[in-house]
Amino acid sequence: MASLLNGVCSVLLFIALFTCFQSGNLLSMEFQVGEDNGWAVPSSKDRHYYNEWAAKNRFKVNDTIRFKYKKDSVLAVSEDEYSQCHSAHPIFFSNNGDTVYTLDRPGSFYFISGVAEHCQRGLKMITKVLELEMLPPPQNGTITSPHKNGAPDLAAVSSSNFAMVIVLSLFGVLMV
Template structure:
């Protein structure tokens, strides 16, 4: 490889590296995948799984299944377990769905009867850019002012460390 190509590759890794750690792929249903729940007691298993996770914009869901399908639907279609015009449909067995906004997403199986037996899920995607609620004057007065000190979020620390490591690796290998 030429030096110019190596420098170009390093710059791509440095500037794009931070965005690589900002999203997560979640495998729906863990090892069982996207299946009809085995018993009536498990009819909320996907909503229970979803409540154990925190989803944000650009995260993806991986639906693994055989002889089935997955549809994103409206809240009304979710409640009825029927969708004549799904917002998203796939039946390829390895479906990846990317969250492009915050808010609620509703998923059901497209196979007749599967949704009624519990193969459905609601996901809440968090708006991580949301600003915290304003503080009252009393709360502000009780906290010491940190003038000139920047506070980093855990994700900011991870992103900074990732960029540092990639930069160091580029310097070593170029």
């Protein structure tokens, strides 16, 4: 009976610790740029569509953003190149139609279309990645998710955080 109680306690401790890590925003998330619109030239009245979309989201280090597009490209560039809608030497370039970019540091990231006319018509975006301390707390104790079904990307839990949960769970078993 004692071993069953120890097992139940360790499972409950594991779940509690894992939940704490989730609510602490330690999961990486993937965001679909432009949601259902994808990465496409916005209408003339929505020239700021992508910056408005980015401003509505809270990005943190190691989140990813996915660009889906047809016959175009996406470039990560400097602030000056963003302003000019041109880059001879982009930080990053992709034209495969389904580009995933990892936001690997806090600060601003600048993206433009590789087609100059598209960029000038509004196909560009500034993404601001917040420091962990700057992230707002989850609303009502829940995690918001960009996934259609609302589920966080559990595969994105960093191995060091997951290892810490395991170690603390084992410690809890030894203490019971």
